[in-house]
Amino acid sequence: MAKIQMTTPLVEMDGDEMTRIIWQMIKDELLNPFIDLKTEYYDLGLKYRDETGDQVTIDSANAANRLGVAVKCATITPNDARVKEYNLKEMYKSPNGTIRAIMDGTVFRAPIIVKGVESYVSGWEKPITIARHAYGDVYKNTEFKVPGAGKAEIVFTGEDGKEVRQTIFDFKGSGVIQGMHNLDSSIESFARSCFNYALSIRQDLWFASKDTISKIYDGDFRDIFQRIFDEEFKDKFEAAGITYFYTLIDDAVARVMKSKGGFIWACKNYDGDVMSDMLASASGSLAMMTSVLVSPDGKYEYEAAHGTVMRHYYKHLEGEETSTNSVATIFAWSGALRKRGELDGLQDLMDFADRLEKATIDTIENGEMTKDLALITTIENPKVLNTGDFIKAVRKRLEA
Numbered sequence: 245m246a247k248i249q250m251t252t253p254l255v256e257m258d259g260d261e262m263t264r265i266i267w268q269m270i271k272d273e274l275l276n277p278f279i280d281l282k283t284e285y286y287d288l289g290l291k292y293r294d295e296t297g298d299q300v301t302i303d304s305a306n307a308a309n310r311l312g313v314a315v316k317c318a319t320i321t322p323n324d325a326r327v328k329e330y331n332l333k334e335m336y337k338s339p340n341g342t343i344r345a346i347m348d349g350t351v352f353r354a355p356i357i358v359k360g361v362e363s364y365v366s367g368w369e370k371p372i373t374i375a376r377h378a379y380g381d382v383y384k385n386t387e388f389k390v391p392g393a394g395k396a397e398i399v400f401t402g403e404d405g406k407e408v409r410q411t412i413f414d415f416k417g418s419g420v421i422q423g424m425h426n427l428d429s430s431i432e433s434f435a436r437s438c439f440n441y442a443l444s445i446r447q448d449l450w451f452a453s454k455d456t457i458s459k460i461y462d463g464d465f466r467d468i469f470q471r472i473f474d475e476e477f478k479d480k481f482e483a484a485g486i487t488y489f490y491t492l493i494d495d496a497v498a499r500v501m502k503s504k505g506g507f508i509w510a511c512k513n514y515d516g517d518v519m520s521d522m523l524a525s526a527s528g529s530l531a532m533m534t535s536v537l538v539s540p541d542g543k544y545e546y547e548a549a550h551g552t553v554m555r556h557y558y559k560h561l562e563g564e565e566t567s568t569n570s571v572a573t574i575f576a577w578s579g580a581l582r583k584r585g586e587l588d589g590l591q592d593l594m595d596f597a598d599r600l601e602k603a604t605i606d607t608i609e610n611g612e613m614t615k616d617l618a619l620i621t622t623i624e625n626p627k628v629l630n631t632g633d634f635i636k637a638v639r640k641r642l643e644a
């Protein structure tokens with residue numbers, strides 16, 4: 245059988261621990277036998293990040309901006325323990341944070357839905373994708389305890405020396421105070437990433453905030469979304485048959501719970517933090533969440549939402565059998581291959597991505613799965629496979 249050809253390489257960002265092992269297995273079993281795989285390879289494993297003083301992470305993000313589509317393996321974010329374990333020269337920042345900053349991107353997360361691993365919300369038939377704004381608000385706040393009676397003010401001093409001053413509160417006793425900000429440029433990028441991604445997957449976009457209470461701050465978010473939609477995306481949405489819908493966050497939550505799914509929900513930073521955890525736990529398993537970083541001008545980086553599964557890796561190193569779920573990492577590859585095929589007009593590459601996802605889902609729905617899913621499935625007598633055998637079972641279906 246002739247292998248499927250590619251024209252433009254994918255940016256391949258290799259990673260750490262158990263997911264690095266899975267990464268190689270997926271390439272060996274599910275990709276290389278079927279595709280003449282072209283990638284520009286960057287080793288984001290912690291050892292090589294340390295050797296290059298983290299330059300490799302920056303290079304890989306620039307490559308993603310240049311080539312347009314990347315696929316990333318989970319990576320270790322160093323902490324004190326990791327600095328010791330890997331004898332690091334410094335405590336490098338999170339690679340995801342570095343890449344997100346260089347691509348100026350927004351992260352979209354969605355569960356992979358299979359029959360037999362049911363959502364706790366029985367009405368959700370299709371995945372709900374959450375987009376979280378990743379800049380500012382309470383995550384870049386200034387706050388302190390007010391010791392006792394006194395006047396709290398908020399002051400802005402312009403470059404021209406002009407002051408804007410407002411009283412926050414006349415304290416009669418002790419309390420707390422907080423100041424926070426956001427940037428129109430960041431909100432605009434967030435909005436463009438959301439509108440582009442909605443077009444890319446042809447789903448409606450919802451956005452919500454608390455603009456009834458926070459009339460100026462949240463009102464700014466609402467107005468920027470509306471302006472960018474009207475100026476740049478309205479016609480494209482109409483042509484694609486999708487809609488943009490703004491509502492109050494309380495109303496959005498109520499509607500989401502009663503919905504059938506199948507849309508993108510754009511959230512402010514804090515809402516996205518909370519709601520993505522809600523969505524992930526309602527969907528059953530962290531190992532079944534996909535994640536894609538989308539830049540405002542439509543560059544994509546696909547990955548799994550989970551980490552490097554360290555505990556399994558140490559078992560693996562001790563020669564013990566592991567049953568680590570590779571589904572989200574497989575979907576990171578299929579997502580990237582499909583997008584590459586779409587951009588380069590390669591129908592057979594897009595079809596392969598569909599077949600790979602179907603083979604993966606069919607394997608689980610026919611009762612063959614890793615331990616994490618076997619523990620929660622409604623399928624009777626599931627067959628628990630180890631890490632490698634699950635990937636081999638998917639290959640069997642892919643070949644069939």
Ligand code: NAP
Pocket residue numbers: 317318319320321322340530531547548549550551552553554555556567568569570616
């Ligand atoms: P984790 O790798 O997501 O794993 C946490 C636990 O969740 C695992 O021990 C396992 O539970 C379960 N789990 C997660 N993914 C699984 C899978 N594919 N198959 C089966 N079970 C799975 O999080 P962590 O252990 O807190 O973090 C490990 C490293 O990952 C850290 O160094 C962190 O910095 C990094 N991290 C990277 C990313 C990223 O690159 N995007 C994201 C998060 C964390 P059981 O042990 O109970 O089986």
Ligand code: MG
Pocket residue numbers: 517518521
């Ligand atoms: Mg959270």
